[in-house]
Structure formats: structure tokens, C-alpha cells
Amino acid sequence: MKIESLKIKNVGGISSLTLDKFHPNLNIICGENGIGKTNILDSIASLFSFFDSDYVNVKSGFNNGYLECKIDGCIKQRHINKKYINLIDKQCVNIGDFNLLYLKVNRVFDYNKEGSIHSDPTFSDRANRNAEGLDNSDIKQWFVSRYLHSAQINNLTETQQKNIALAKKCFSFLDSRFNFSRTNTLNEIIVETPTGEIYFELLSSGFKSILFILLGVIKEIEYRFQEHHVQASEFDGIILIDEIELHLHPEWQGKVCSVLTKTFPKAQFIISTHSPHVIQTAEANEVIALSGENGHLEKRTLDIAPNGFKGWTIEEILMDVMAMKDTRTELYREIKEKFDDALDNNDIEAATEAYQELDKLLHPTYPLRALFKMQLDKLKG
Structure with missing residues (x-):
């Protein structure tokens, strides 16, 4: 499932926006603060939700708004007014979709003591609340449960075994000096670091942010597709991520998109960023640079090198892509x-x-x- 185009009219702070020709794998949305990057992600998530009517609102001064996206040749629409939201599906798109995952900015988690291992939850209406974003409170429970069961023959399906194997590797993707070590009898996840072993909740904010994305997506795919046994690396749906660079050092900002697309190679990512380091790794058709006034937005036409932005300096990206007038104070x-x-x-x-x-x-x-x-x-x- 891939988004091909998007239209927004009078929703949030956006008066009008039309985006065509989304990249099937990676789309990086950038623009000045307040231009509507998060509003775009919220709008997409709302189109794939049923109960989340409060996450998008009609633009102030108007009585109704409109959302539309084209997905694999099919049209999904939503008409919005101040009292209710009406969802209209045309052709083949269902209300609430398991194939969309939304990661908001609440990606840093505190220490959580797991006194016991619970059975898997039932997410009968999970896909109807996509606009809420993924929950970060159950990652530890899922990982410890899967790791302990993986040691027992036939406790996990072949797909679950592959997913926990991928999850263990995620600890090393941004920095090979970090590795998953083990769990202990207190149900703690122990991580091997250059300075010794620590609980995974005590990792840096940047490390926890990227682990929440990687482990959160694997966990959510498992919970949503319990009957279909979807392997995380084969997930071909849509993953929305707001402010991908959140808490990450610039060096990691330059690696994060590569890590995501290699871990989930069949997924379509639509992400927002303020980071020139993220854009510096992009191909020519992967960046959506927004501009506009009074909520009327458009995708700027960029003078892009054939191989994208990989040879551009940070200053060139700041000024020519992100429209920063001057990089000096x-x-x-x-x-x-x-x-x-x-x-x-x-x-x-x-x-x-x-x-x-x-x-x-x-x-x-x-x-x-x-x-x-x-x-x-x-x-x-």
C-alpha cells in the first residue's frame, strides 16, 4: 500500500495543499516552523483512522475542510466540519487500516519495571486509532516476552522468531559499539555499550528515540498482523514519523533514513524534519520542500543535482532547500x-x-x- 498523492483544504493551519508523485519508499517533508509539516502527517493518519476525529480540525474562519489521498490507484476522502467527520471510501480502501503506522514526537521513554510477562494484547480496534500514534509503553513488555519465548522450541512462529532476531540487531544499527546483551530475571533489557552494560531505558535520549521507532514498528506489526504472520522486514505499508531527527546527534541524523529504509525496505516512509543532515542523504525525488503564505502551500521546485543532495554542503541545503536567508548570526x-x-x-x-x-x-x-x-x-x- 503506497500513497501516490495528497490534497488538503482548510484543515488545521493549511488552507490548500496538493502533493503529487510521492516517492514509493522515502519522502522527507521540510519547511519553516509553523508551515504545517505535522499537520500533513496528522491529516494522513486521520484518513486511515475512524475514531480519531479530534486530531484534525477545520481551519479557523471556515465551516468545513477536506482531505483526499490516492492510494494504489484508489481514492480515500474525508469531509470535515466543526461538528463531525464523515469518511468516504471509494473503490478499495477500508475504514481504519492496519497498514499505516504513525510515530509522533513522544519517543523518549522512562524506566518501567516489568513485574511479570503478560499475554499478547488484542488490538481489535487498534487500526481505527492511527492518529493517536504508536504507544511506547509496551515495547519492553513485547521484547522481553518474545526474547524469553524464543528460547523455547515452537513457542514462537517462524515469523515471530525472525522479528525478534531483527529487533536484537536494531541495537547496533546506528552504532556498532552498542549491542543487545541479554535479559535478566528482573525482566530487564541489558545493552552492551562502550562504557559497560546498562538497562536500555538508561541509554541516551537519541538512542531511545531511534529504538522506539525500530522496535515500535516491529512490535506493532506483530500485534496488528497476528493472524497473517507478517514479517517486519516484509511490511509494505506506510510509516509516518514526525521530526525524525528528534534527540539525534548530527552524525546519526545523517544515518537515520538509511537505517529505516534498510530495516523496512518495502515500506513507504513519509517523515518531517528540520535537519539539513537528514536532507543531505536524500535522493533527488525524496524531498518535499514546502513554501507558501496564509496557509496556501505548495511544493517548491528545487534545482537538484542528478544524484540528489549527497554532494551538497549543509550551508547549501539550509539556504537553497530550507530557505534560510543567512547562516550567520x-x-x-x-x-x-x-x-x-x-x-x-x-x-x-x-x-x-x-x-x-x-x-x-x-x-x-x-x-x-x-x-x-x-x-x-x-x-x-
Whole structure:
């Protein structure tokens, strides 16, 4: 199941938006704060939910809104007004869909003591509440249960065995120095790290964030497809992730999309980001850069290299893709303007003072530092 196009009208802060030609594997949505990136993910999730009427709202000043997406050639629509939501499916899309998973920003979990191992829950209406996002409270319970049962012959199906094997590998995907070690009699998950063994809840926020995504998706696939025995690596549905870079060091931000697409190679990812490091790893047709005013949004046309953004600098992405006007601070711009004005006015004293301030701000190896010094020396004669 893949999304091909999306239309939003008067929903949340978005007045109008049409996105065509979604990539079948990876779609990275970027744009300034408040432009509507999360609103887009919420809208998609709402189209695949039945009970989650509160997660999308009509835009202020309007009486109704509209959502539509095309999925594998089929149309799914939702008409929204201030009193109720009416879902209309055309052709072959069902109300509530097991094939969509939504990971919101609540991805850091605290320590949770598991006093006992429970039986698998029944998610009879789980797919009807997709807009709520995945729950991070039951990952430990699922992992410990699967790991303990995997040691017993025939306790797990072949699919469950493969899924827990994949889950154990997830601890090493971003950093090979980290590995799943074992569970103990207190039902704790022990992780081997460069500084020793620790409980997995005591890992860094970034590590927990990525583990919640990877383990959360595997766990949810198992729970939702108990009767169909879907192997996580074969999942071909849609995975929405808001602010993919959340809590991640820039080095990991540059790896995370590759980890996701390699772990779930058949899934379609639609993610939002503020990170140029995430975009730097993208192919030419994987980035959706939004622009617009008063809620009327559009996908910007980018001058993209044939092989995407892999050869672009962070500064080039910030300015040309993310529409950042200047990568320097306001203080730098003010002092540089003083320096330029002093040069134009042949004011040696003001130019010297401004240069000394610039000298304290600039990176030690900044290439234009020598040019500024030459300009000042020329002014002094």
C-alpha cells in the first residue's frame, strides 16, 4: 500500500495543499516552523483512522475542510466540519487500516519495571486509532516476552522468531559499539555499550528515540498482523514519523533514513524534519520542500543535482532547500555591516574597531579572515 498523492483544504493551519508523485519508499517533508509539516502527517493518519476525529480540525474562519489521498490507484476522502467527520471510501480502501503506522514526537521513554510477562494484547480496534500514534509503553513488555519465548522450541512462529532476531540487531544499527546483551530475571533489557552494560531505558535520549521507532514498528506489526504472520522486514505499508531527527546527534541524523529504509525496505516512509543532515542523504525525488503564505502551500521546485543532495554542503541545503536567508548570526551581520560602512567612508578608527570585533567572532580558519585584514591594511595605507 503506497500513497501516490495528497490534497488538503482548510484543515488545521493549511488552507490548500496538493502533493503529487510521492516517492514509493522515502519522502522527507521540510519547511519553516509553523508551515504545517505535522499537520500533513496528522491529516494522513486521520484518513486511515475512524475514531480519531479530534486530531484534525477545520481551519479557523471556515465551516468545513477536506482531505483526499490516492492510494494504489484508489481514492480515500474525508469531509470535515466543526461538528463531525464523515469518511468516504471509494473503490478499495477500508475504514481504519492496519497498514499505516504513525510515530509522533513522544519517543523518549522512562524506566518501567516489568513485574511479570503478560499475554499478547488484542488490538481489535487498534487500526481505527492511527492518529493517536504508536504507544511506547509496551515495547519492553513485547521484547522481553518474545526474547524469553524464543528460547523455547515452537513457542514462537517462524515469523515471530525472525522479528525478534531483527529487533536484537536494531541495537547496533546506528552504532556498532552498542549491542543487545541479554535479559535478566528482573525482566530487564541489558545493552552492551562502550562504557559497560546498562538497562536500555538508561541509554541516551537519541538512542531511545531511534529504538522506539525500530522496535515500535516491529512490535506493532506483530500485534496488528497476528493472524497473517507478517514479517517486519516484509511490511509494505506506510510509516509516518514526525521530526525524525528528534534527540539525534548530527552524525546519526545523517544515518537515520538509511537505517529505516534498510530495516523496512518495502515500506513507504513519509517523515518531517528540520535537519539539513537528514536532507543531505536524500535522493533527488525524496524531498518535499514546502513554501507558501496564509496557509496556501505548495511544493517548491528545487534545482537538484542528478544524484540528489549527497554532494551538497549543509550551508547549501539550509539556504537553497530550507530557505534560510543567512547562516550567520544577527550579531555577525551587524558588525560586518559596520566594517563595510567604515571601509566605504574611509573611517580607519571605525573599521579597526569593527575588524577587532569580527576577529573575535570568526572561526580560526575562516577563509575570508585574511581578506578582511587586507581590506583594513589597504585603508590604513
